[in-house]
Amino acid sequence: MIMDKQKMVYVGVALFAFxxxxxxxKKVVLEEVVSENTNKTFDNTSxxxxxxxxxxxxxxxxxxxxxxxxxxxxxxxxxxxxRFDT
Amino acid sequence: MIYKVPTRHxxxxxxxxxxxxxxxxxxxxxxxxxxxxxxFTDRYKTIxxxxxxxVRMPVSPANALISIYNEANGNLQVGADNTIxxxxxxxxxxxxxxDVIDFSNPLVRSFVNFATRFCYNAGSLPxxxxxxDDKKFxxxxxxxxxxxxxxxxxPARIDIDNGTIExxxxxxxxxxxxxxxxxxxxxxxxxxxxxxVDDEVEADLNGLLIYLGLGYPRIEAFExxxxxFLTVPSDGNRMRYDKIKSFIDEFEQHNTYLYE
Numbered sequence: 001m002i003m004d005k006q007k008m009v010y011v012g013v014a015l016f017a018f019x020x021x022x023x024x025x026k027k028v029v030l031e032e033v034v035s036e037n038t039n040k041t042f043d044n045t046s047x048x049x050x051x052x053x054x055x056x057x058x059x060x061x062x063x064x065x066x067x068x069x070x071x072x073x074x075x076x077x078x079x080x081x082x083r084f085d086t
Numbered sequence: 087m088i089y090k091v092p093t094r095h096x097x098x099x100x101x102x103x104x105x106x107x108x109x110x111x112x113x114x115x116x117x118x119x120x121x122x123x124x125x126f127t128d129r130y131k132t133i134x135x136x137x138x139x140x141v142r143m144p145v146s147p148a149n150a151l152i153s154i155y156n157e158a159n160g161n162l163q164v165g166a167d168n169t170i171x172x173x174x175x176x177x178x179x180x181x182x183x184x185d186v187i188d189f190s191n192p193l194v195r196s197f198v199n200f201a202t203r204f205c206y207n208a209g210s211l212p213x214x215x216x217x218x219d220d221k222k223f224x225x226x227x228x229x230x231x232x233x234x235x236x237x238x239x240x241p242a243r244i245d246i247d248n249g250t251i252e253x254x255x256x257x258x259x260x261x262x263x264x265x266x267x268x269x270x271x272x273x274x275x276x277x278x279x280x281x282x283v284d285d286e287v288e289a290d291l292n293g294l295l296i297y298l299g300l301g302y303p304r305i306e307a308f309e310x311x312x313x314x315f316l317t318v319p320s321d322g323n324r325m326r327y328d329k330i331k332s333f334i335d336e337f338e339q340h341n342t343y344l345y346e
Contacts, residue, residue, distance in 0.1 A: 028175045032164050033088040033119075036151055040122040042210050048095050051145065053207040054200055054225075057215040068193055068222040068278065069249055084243040084252070085276045085284060 087164050087172060088153045090119060093146035097180040097301065100141040102154060103173040109134040110169055111157040118147035123209030125262045126150065129305055130157060136173075142180060142303045145206050145263055182301035183337075196220050197274050198296065205266035208258045225270075226252045241314055244273040246283050264297075264306035269314065271296050287326055291333050298337050307334065 044053055091100070104112060112133050118124035127141050139154075155161040156169045164172075189195050200218035204211075204225055216225045231238040231254045241257030244250070251273050258266055271293035276283055279292040290311065297307060311330055 024179050026177045028089075028091050028177060030172065030175060031090050033090045033151060034163065036088060036117065036153070037119075040120055042121045044121075044207060044210070046148075050199070051095060051203060051206050053211055054203050054216045054218060056212070057217055061215075063224065064217070064221040066221040067224060067249060069247070083246050085246055085273070085286075085289070086240040086243045 087155055087161070087167070087170075088151055089172070089175060091150045091152055091175060091177075093143065093148070093150045093177070095146055095148060096177075097144050097182075098146060099178045099180050100139075100143065100150070100152070101174075101176040101178055102139040102141070102152060103136070103176070104133065104139070104154065105136045105171050105173060106133045106156075106169060108169075112137075112170060113153070113155055113157050113161075114139050114141070115151075115153040116141055116143075117151045117153070118209075119149035119151045121147060121207070121210055123259045124206070126264065127262055127303060127306060129309070133170075140303075142301050144180060144182070144301045145202060180301045183299045186299040186337075187296050192220075193222065193278050194296065196222055197270075197278070198300070200225075201267055201270040201274070205263050205270065208253075208255075208266055213255055223274075224250045226250060227255055227258075228252055230254050230256050242269050242273050244276050246277055249277050261310070262306055264302040265310035265314075267300075267302060268293065268297050268307050268310045287329055290326065290330055294330065294333060295337075298334065304334055304338070 093100075100116065102114065106112065109132055111130055113128075113130045115128045116126040118126075124147065126143055126146070129139075131137065131139065143150075152175065153161055154170070154172060156167055159167050159169060187194065187198075196218055200223050204216060208227070211227060213227050213229050216227060217223070231240060231243065231252050238254075240254070241261070242251060242253045245252070251270065253270075261269070272289050273293075275289040275292035275296075280288045282288060294307060298304070308330070311327065
């Protein structure tokens with residue numbers, strides 16, 4: 001009886017592992033598209049939140065004071081032309 | 087051949103198994119079925135016999151279009167080109183290594199989120215100034231980057247004083263989503279992760295660590311660095327490319343994760 005219980009546990013674990021593997025690999029039914037749509041219309045409101053476009057500032061809207069800066073560089077303080085890294 | 091695959095904005099890896107009967111140059115493109123100017127990979131491989139393309143997609147569209155064809159014959163319909171056979175397309179879980187990314191740094195968390203949203207939508211976003219949710223990062227999406235009326239060849243740059251990133255829309259429209267992400271992470275690293283703000287190699291590797299940890303394709307990283315940063319052949323650029331290559335190789339072999 002004890003052996004049977006052990007076997008049932010092993011079978012259960014094996015079945016679970018099998019289902020995990022089967023469900024993590026999904027073969028796609030091949031559906032051919034004749035040609036790519038060259039005139040795509042896209043509505044980004046249907047996107048999940050983590051893929052929605054970021055906030056676009058309005059024309060003339062002032063920069064927030066919360067922007068992360070590395071240090072208070074002298075060049076900005078002195079009004080020297082900005083320095084860029086590419 | 088173009089196949090439509092429902093990817094439902096999931097994180098996944100596409101496995102595209104193909105075979106040819108002699109060495110053929112096979113082109114693979116994965117694009118968004120709905121959003122314009124949004125590609126996830128654009129690569130080629132010379133195949134003789136069976137081969138598998140792995141396309142890592144930490145970000146995916148609702149439906150992906152997979153174009154796969156023999157470059158010698160062009161993109162023909164199924165049955166019209168018997169030099170290439172697509173055996174199967176499979177979706178598998180994405181392999182990520184998030185433990186290598188310092189998500190305890192709120193700037194990293196915020197920028198990764200901001201950059202993901204920007205890069206995925208850059209193909210349809212109008213020019214303008216974009217702000218992260220926490221208002222810490224600014225991207226100026228410009229038609230082109232100019233200095234004194236002269237167009238610059240760089241696709242992106244960061245103002246080291248205030249952290250503002252300028253992006254050339256002209257360049258970004260042509261880049262894949264992973265390439266856009268690699269570029270933005272490079273710029274972010276200059277100002278927010280580097281010890282030496284001007285060190286290009288340090289910015290490459292700090293940016294790559296996040297990029298690779300998130301599970302983005304390795305091939306796109308090589309491609310973008312080769313095309314964007316290393317266009318001029320010089321000893322410095324060769325050294326930079328070698329460092330990038332060995333960093334990616336070591337990352338794959340789980341040896342070294344941290345740049346020193």
